[in-house]
Amino acid sequence: MAAHSQRDAYLFKKVISIGTVCELTGLSERQIRYYEKRKLVFPERSEKGNRKYSFSDVETLMDIANKMEDGMQTAELRKELQNAQTKRYDNKLRERMIRGQLNAYFNKRD
């Protein structure tokens, strides 16, 4: 599942509050919470229950904003987003396999 390098640490760390996400995306709080209910974004919660988003979430939300403008519905968007996730995962896997073959070929280790 967690196929992220340490380089991506800041991309996925959930530290941004909803107000800042509004500024970053141009979306309203209402919209952002609604997309959560429709399972398009998954913020974490602080101890007191405040939503925390990652930069990756912000990117997803900007993508959502564009697709919604084009008339896409949340149900369809959910499928798309899952597809994107899967594709990214597949790429990681492919990468790893290729690296494995190369390492074998050149007789190298990690």
Place this chain on the structure above:
Amino acid sequence: MAAHSQRDAYLFKKVISIGTVCELTGLSERQIRYYEKRKLVFPERSEKGNRKYSFSDVETLMDIANKMEDGMQTAELRKELQNAQTKRYDNKLRERMIRGQLNAYFNKRD
């Protein structure tokens, strides 16, 4: 001045509120604001005046926390931090010059 690649965009974007910085660093709000007064960190302000920090600021603050534990004072810390900044800048410069030479040697372009 701004010698940051696009890759670093998330590292320097000021989006984290002080409460989250407390959780991330283990410092109190009081301490974080004090280090700002002593010119060790430079948060931005939201429209309503709330402090916003970057991941880079958080790293700086963790560094500060360590040095303070070792008995270092803020005045001394300020000098150190400026030095670190300068060094980083020098490295970037050196890197760029070397790249330039290599490109000239191999007759390549960006």
Place this chain on the structure above:
DNA sequence: CGTGTAAGGAATTCTGACACG
């Protein structure tokens, strides 16, 4: 010097609901 704390106010965020469509 560096940090805790109580103080009072302003801004933030949360939830569930009414509304329109």
Place this chain on the structure above:
DNA sequence: CGTGTAAGGAATTCTGACACG
């Protein structure tokens, strides 16, 4: 379906100050 809004409460953040040392 997607989003605006008013409602009331709880948590956040801000500043300037008193305190200890």
